Amino acid sequence: MTFAGIVLAGGAARRMSGVDKPELVVRGSSLLARALAALAGARPLVVVGPARPGYPGVVWTREPVPGTGPVAALAAGLGTVGDAPVTVLLAGDLPGIRESTVERLRAGLTGDVDGAVLLDAAGERQWLAGAWRTAALRGALPEAPENRSLRRTFGGLRIAEVVAEQGEAEDIDTPEDWARYR
Template sequence: MTARGAGASPGSAAGPDPEPYAGIVVAGGQARRLGGVDKPMLDVGGRTLLARSLDALSGADPVVVVGPRRPDVHGVRWTREEPPGGGPVAALAAGLALVDRPRVVVLAGDLRGVTPDVVGRLLDALDRQAREHPAAGPDPDGAVLVDAAGRRQWLLGAWRTAALRAAIPAAPAGHALRRVLNGLTIADVPARGDEAADVDTAGDLP
């Protein structure tokens, strides 16, 4: 199985996004509520959860997967957080070490509703202010999908790489992702349908 999908680079409704961006998929964790299974490799609708996130990042280069290397997943760069199991902030720090693009899309490895269109809307929101209102001030530091209950999905967003890197503490393991990122300027992007859906328990599997 080749997890990377083929397709046009996502962008705004006006056409493909011309500025390259990187992708990071956070695919570690121990899935305790699912009995310790390798959650990103769960099959949902004929595709693994990891493959769904990688398909959504079909326009990204490079794509970095933070977590244990999985067989038959190609076209990505692998790395691990330090220490392994150190949490999403440590995973972000490890992924960002391999990113040299000005923008980066960060996704969890357990998303069952993410699509290339979601990534395109996040990138569009990240750049929209400067494009449509150049006198209104700088663009946001990030754009994050917001679920139907109004909750920001911190591992489903597009970011200015420099702003994201500056927000990561020097010793990232164990820090709460929401507290680390909540101080940045963020554009909220409403989810459509089940775009924000992830898998935490067996009840989340369709």
């Protein structure tokens, strides 16, 4: 089944002193390159955030007011995916994300499920690592998506949980997180 891919890569990285987190290099590849590689086969492949050189084939977009949160960024990304029946949503700071992760998430979309998200080692849903029926995402978006919570936005949807394999659900939020991967 065809699918679109959206990577959210426009956050302020306050805990990282404003560094461009998606451009941090882990094991020879930027975090953004790792997310895009995990989305191999996605059409279109969308990045919501400032355009960066060196990523051919990517559709770049921004939310109308940058910095107004992941729901606003998701809304901007959904505006570019066309009629793709499935959209995979990833954060741009996931060092352990891989193509097999995306395949397992997509496989979780069975029956009447609206989305499938990674479940981390602590049993928490990782909202920025999921596969969704595009129509369900569009239907869940609030009229004013700025400064809204993904958890609340997705709260009414039927969600399957896909247990993360070692490292898949980890993200880089602090200099200490990044130090573990350098």
